[in-house]
Structure formats: structure tokens, C-alpha cells
Amino acid sequence: MSGPRVRALRPSELTADQAAVYASIAGGPRASGPKLFELTDPDGRLNGPFNAMLLSPTVGDALQALGAAVRYGTSLSDRVREMAILAVATSWDSEFERYAHEAVGRAAGLSEEEIVALRDLPALTPTDVREAAALDVVRALLERSDLDDAEWDAANAVLGQDEIFELTALVGYYATLALLMRTHRVPAPPASGAGGGAGGIGGSGAE
Known part of the structure; x- marks a missing residue:
């Protein structure tokens, strides 16, 4: 895999629409519970697929909402x-x-x-x-x-x-x-144990 194709955005760089999607991801059910993996890096930038969702806030918000329903709302x-x-x-x-x-x-x-x-x-x-x-x-x-x-x-x-x-x-x-x-050539974060890393928001729900 080559390097990431999309630059990870810090919270301070987000537009209002992007910030709303960020808040739904980083402050929603994914961020609750035991810290089993790193949802953000130490600078608050979203890991995994979530940073790419900020590129198109309307589509990204719909996609993250579907993920929350699939993750938390099924039988x-x-x-x-x-x-x-x-x-x-x-x-x-x-x-x-x-x-x-x-x-x-x-x-x-x-x-x-x-x-x-x-x-x-x-x-x-x-x-x-x-x-x-x-x-x-x-x-x-x-x-x-x-x-x-x-x-x-x-x-x-x-x-x-x-x-x-x-x-x-x-x-x-x-x-x-x-x-x-x-x-988008998105890698996994560097290994850092089971918990969320320093400065990162852990999550129990993943994507």
C-alpha cells in the first residue's frame, strides 16, 4: 500500500459541515464504552475511514449514520x-x-x-x-x-x-x-496496545 492519498484534517481545520460530521463520529456512540482502539490520533484527526467521510459531509454523514445503525441497532x-x-x-x-x-x-x-x-x-x-x-x-x-x-x-x-x-x-x-x-490508501494506526493512545479518543464500536 502506498501512502495515504488524503491528508488527515485537524478539528481546527474543519468547516461547519465537516465539524458536524466529526462530532457525530467522535462524540457519538462509537466514542463510548471501553477504549479498545484509537478512533483519533493524538492531534484529534480521525483514523480509519472517518477522515475520508469529511470530504463530502452530506454523504459522509449518511454513511456514518448507517454504520452506527448497523453497529448498534440490529438484533x-x-x-x-x-x-x-x-x-x-x-x-x-x-x-x-x-x-x-x-x-x-x-x-x-x-x-x-x-x-x-x-x-x-x-x-x-x-x-x-x-x-x-x-x-x-x-x-x-x-x-x-x-x-x-x-x-x-x-x-x-x-x-x-x-x-x-x-x-x-x-x-x-x-x-x-x-x-x-x-x-484512499488508509492504513491502520501504529500498534499501541488495547487502549486509545495518548490524546486519542478510544472507541468500542469501531466503524
């Missing part, structure tokens, strides 16, 4: 959600998604063995029926962007239509972030 269990996000990270080889969500996944109860297995999608076979069904859906969406009739029926019998919809939206959202970060 998916924490474990299922983080398994799905890490599966997207593997499929897209997304450094930042892996950086943020392996930390969140541990807090959600994923073991180190499960996290390692999620770096190689076929390696993880959950013993929980609902988790296995959810991961089957995610794998199919990542591999073929679709569920065939048999896959739909199998997932619907265990998860129901609501959770299939939520998983589909989640995969689409995190794939969008991975594409955004790939195009």
Missing part, C-alpha cells in the same frame, strides 16, 4: 456481528477493519483461536447453530454476492428474514468501508 449478537465484520476484513484484506474489530471481537467474547481462524474464513466452524448459520450467509455473500435458494431456506430456518437482512446490510457496509480505505 445480531455481538459475537455474530464481530465474526461477520472480521470475515469482511479477511475477504477485503482490510488492515484497519482487522485492527479495530479484532479488539472489539475479543471484548465480545471471541477467543484467540476464533480470531485467528477468521483470518482464514474456511477455518472457522462455530459450534453454535445460529453463529454457524450466520457465518454461512456471510461467506456466501462475500464469495458470490448472493444466496441461492437452498442457502436462503437454510438461513431463514435458523435466523429468520430480519437477521438475513441485517447481515446483508452489515456485509455491504463494511465492504464499502474496505473499498473506501483501499482507494
Whole structure:
């Protein structure tokens, strides 16, 4: 990966519209809870996909709001959600998604063995029926962007239509972030332990 293509903006450099999006990200639900990763750098500049969202405040605000809904407003269990996000990270080889969500996944109860297995999608076979069904859906969406009739029926019998919809939206959202970060050459922050770094705003919810 080459260097970042977009300069990270300090809070003092933001327009009013950009500042409103920044406040929704840095002061919203993502910034609450345990500090599991760095949401900003020591100068207050947004990490990950969020700085790029400031380039177009209208689109960026809609995108971050979708992310908050997918992250905090679904019926998916924490474990299922983080398994799905890490599966997207593997499929897209997304450094930042892996950086943020392996930390969140541990807090959600994923073991180190499960996290390692999620770096190689076929390696993880959950013993929980609902988790296995959810991961089957995610794998199919990542591999073929679709569920065939048999896959739909199998997932619907265990998860129901609501959770299939939520998983589909989640995969689409995190794939969008991975594409955004790939195009803009966004790296993960330097390793700094589990907590938010000095001067940074930690976050439990990631993207």
C-alpha cells in the first residue's frame, strides 16, 4: 500500500459541515464504552475511514449514520456481528477493519483461536447453530454476492428474514468501508496496545 492519498484534517481545520460530521463520529456512540482502539490520533484527526467521510459531509454523514445503525441497532449478537465484520476484513484484506474489530471481537467474547481462524474464513466452524448459520450467509455473500435458494431456506430456518437482512446490510457496509480505505490508501494506526493512545479518543464500536 502506498501512502495515504488524503491528508488527515485537524478539528481546527474543519468547516461547519465537516465539524458536524466529526462530532457525530467522535462524540457519538462509537466514542463510548471501553477504549479498545484509537478512533483519533493524538492531534484529534480521525483514523480509519472517518477522515475520508469529511470530504463530502452530506454523504459522509449518511454513511456514518448507517454504520452506527448497523453497529448498534440490529438484533445480531455481538459475537455474530464481530465474526461477520472480521470475515469482511479477511475477504477485503482490510488492515484497519482487522485492527479495530479484532479488539472489539475479543471484548465480545471471541477467543484467540476464533480470531485467528477468521483470518482464514474456511477455518472457522462455530459450534453454535445460529453463529454457524450466520457465518454461512456471510461467506456466501462475500464469495458470490448472493444466496441461492437452498442457502436462503437454510438461513431463514435458523435466523429468520430480519437477521438475513441485517447481515446483508452489515456485509455491504463494511465492504464499502474496505473499498473506501483501499482507494484512499488508509492504513491502520501504529500498534499501541488495547487502549486509545495518548490524546486519542478510544472507541468500542469501531466503524
